[in-house]
Amino acid sequence: MKNSAIQLILQAGLMVKAVLLILLGFSVVSWAIIFFKHKYFSKAKKESEQFMKAYRTSKDAKGVFQATRTLSFSPIANLFRAVYGDAVHTKEKTETRRLLRRYGALEAAKLEKYLNFLATTGSTTPFIGLFGTVWGIMNSFHGIGSAGAASLAVVAPGIAEALIATAAGLAAAIPAVIAYNYYLSMSRSMIIEMEDFAEELLDFFTGDSV
DSSP, X not given: OHHHXXXXXXXXXXXXXXHHXXXXXXXXXXXXXXXHHHHHHHHHHHHHHHHHHHHHHOOOHHHHHHHHTTOOSOHHHHHHXXXXXXXXXXXXXXXXXXHHHHHHHHHHHHHTTTXXXXXXXXXXXXXXXXXXXXXXXXXXXXHHHXXXXXXXXXXXXXXXXXXXXXXXXXXXXXXXXXXXXXXXXXXXXXXXXXXXXXXXXXXXXXXXXX
């Protein structure tokens, strides 16, 4: 089965091969993003737990800041570290709230980075595969016209090309859609956690702890 599928791909027309190459490119990049985001979110979650432990055990801002220096993946640690440098110079709530919103938006963008490509892959690759399907069927009808008969031997190669293109489109789209929904849910959960923590930081930085 595997050898026959490879043989069909090698015997496919130039247009179908181009479609398959495009789908392969989408798939490779999508899987690279999936593995990258898995590693990223795993580290972010672990580092956030480490940061909260340090934050709860020490209310000294300088000590907490030192604990965040090695925590580069945690959004709440990054938020604290980014605001700390400016907050030590001012205790105005309005300015501190503006800093928290600004740096919080930057961290949210980092969490959602590359997810748009997964969404694009999930929504476009089935249609790219469908284009290959239509092209393969067109080749089948062209073969029927050239041969003057509609035998299985004439139409089978074109239909097989069409099915391969469809399968390739779905193979690229399904993992991308699943990963997109999963990582989007994780990012939104971390963003909500960060927004809640920002309110706590507002009192922390504008109080007597800084």
